[in-house]
Amino acid sequence: MTGMDRNDGAWKYSDILYVRHPEPSRPRMSREKRAAQFAPFAALTGYEEAVRETARETEAAPSLDEDRREELDRILHRILAQPDRKVTIVRFQPDEWKEGGAYAENRGRLRRLDPQNRTLELEDGTVIPLEDVVEIRPGTDGSNY
Template identity: 45%
Template structure:
């Protein structure tokens, strides 16, 4: 009884005379793992990332904050130093995070309702939750 491949099973391996053999490193690259789900890990990490919700200030805290902004505006010629805690909305998800910045305030822009620091940083007044002078 003969097998299907008996005619070729014992033949010598073909080696090309016109082309050199591929280096082992290049041959191994052909069999490297394939990532079919590129970006999947990033998507999982993004969905697991937590955000904070923006807290609403009570009337007393809002009045205190307004008083400090007016005091800051009255001393603007001195470029007063202060620390501001504000809410930064997330670009991809609902919510955001709280950040703190400190420095000298250059001016308060009434039209766009922003606090502008000497370094050029701008913070929307509506996102400010705390000011320490």
């Protein structure tokens, strides 16, 4: 035989061995787009988000003594006696995912105190649990007007 005997296996493909590769009917996709198709299947999906969450810092929850709680109660009752008075309420918001949390300020007019649910409600509808309140200041800019 002529270099293609049955034992070397090339004779099976002799009819297509030198045929040109067909060109696709649509334009070829760039390498970046082809790589992006497989991005959702990366072995470490979510790793970067987990690292960011771990690195995110929270503050420790405050511990208010009985004297400070009584002082806040007195301030609150003085403000409730003047319904049109604006206030700034500083509260500690516990973090959903980690120990600790962050301080936040809410400003506006105090609508009501709900003693049964132990909450404050501002005119804009914001509801604040009393146990989260760490400071109450008359006025929205800290002033006593």
